[in-house]
Amino acid sequence: xxxxxxxxxxxxxxxxxxxxxxxxxxxxxxxxxxxxxxxxxxxxxxxxxxxxxxxxxxxxxxxxx
Numbered sequence: 001x002x003x004x005x006x007x008x009x010x011x012x013x014x015x016x017x018x019x020x021x022x023x024x025x026x027x028x029x030x031x032x033x034x035x036x037x038x039x040x041x042x043x044x045x046x047x048x049x050x051x052x053x054x055x056x057x058x059x060x061x062x063x064x065x
Contacts, residue, residue: 005045012026013060019061023046
């Protein structure tokens with residue numbers, strides 16, 4: 001079952017996109033937290049969710065930037 005974050009990540013990829021472009025698009029939407037550890041944990045969670053979507057063939061990214 002996909003959570004809301006996974007669904008939002010999929011919505012950001014309406015067209016062909018690279019992994020780097022996707023992460024940049026996601027980070028643009030979320031301003032850094034004043035708590036550096038909290039923001040780092042958030043970024044790690046996003047990478048885990050993107051990898052999950054890719055591994056389960058729910059998200060396709062290109063190698064090109």
